[in-house]
Amino acid sequence: MSLGNKHEPTQCQLVGDVLARVGDKWTVFVVRLLADRPMRFNELKRAVDGISQRMLTLTLRGLERDGLVTRTVYPTVPPRVDYALTDLGQTLITMLQGLGEWAIANRPTIVAARAAYDARAAE
Amino acid sequence: MSLGNKHEPTQCQLVGDVLARVGDKWTVFVVRLLADRPMRFNELKRAVDGISQRMLTLTLRGLERDGLVTRTVYPTVPPRVDYALTDLGQTLITMLQGLGEWAIANRPTIVAARAAYDARAAE
DNA sequence: CGGTATCCCCAGGGATACTG
């Protein structure tokens, strides 16, 4: 097996891709909400504090494209669109959960490190 | 305990912070390299393909500020600076490992979903 | 209701030159 093969990205690149996917400004919030239950567009918009209509659309389109979210249109009047996590999306939640635990466990340490660093820089 | 307390960020925000920290363009590559052993500045620069001097500096400063990396200066001529992961940085590696496994396991699914989505969009 | 389309701004990040 060739490690330099351009068609087989390194693990680093794969991790980078995942982070690029899920590390944008809004994805985590949307995914977190959909973890509980399917939601409609404006319902999400109201729930995700501060998101613009444009960014909600882009975020959902991206998730849909990667197979993490399904978009279901009910051809009623007025139209109704439901967004829901796919099975793949559910597995992503597990990853984020792990990240959340790490964040909670280590935030005090990080905050302290930051304060110490900034104090040194300011002197 | 109050969940709406502004001094206690939601878990979503914490995850978002971690992702913002580690989800930038270069951090994963640098952290991955330092996981093996401490490295010098230009050594890192050569190892991380395509990174600019400026961005390597900024990335390392950020990691140092958050207590994930230590910076050790040896006052020799020419100067020598070693960067190494802290214990906290090591725990981060564990998280990234998990992300990497998820990425490897699910990439085929994601690639397929993307192809399918793009095919629909193009028709 | 659930979007597109358009305009605009600013931070992330590259290239280059200079320094202790």
Next chain:
DNA sequence: CAGTATCCCTGGGGATACCG
């Protein structure tokens, strides 16, 4: 060697207006 300083450009993302 290990940076800082400066310039510049792209694209992420907000605000607003319009559409089926």
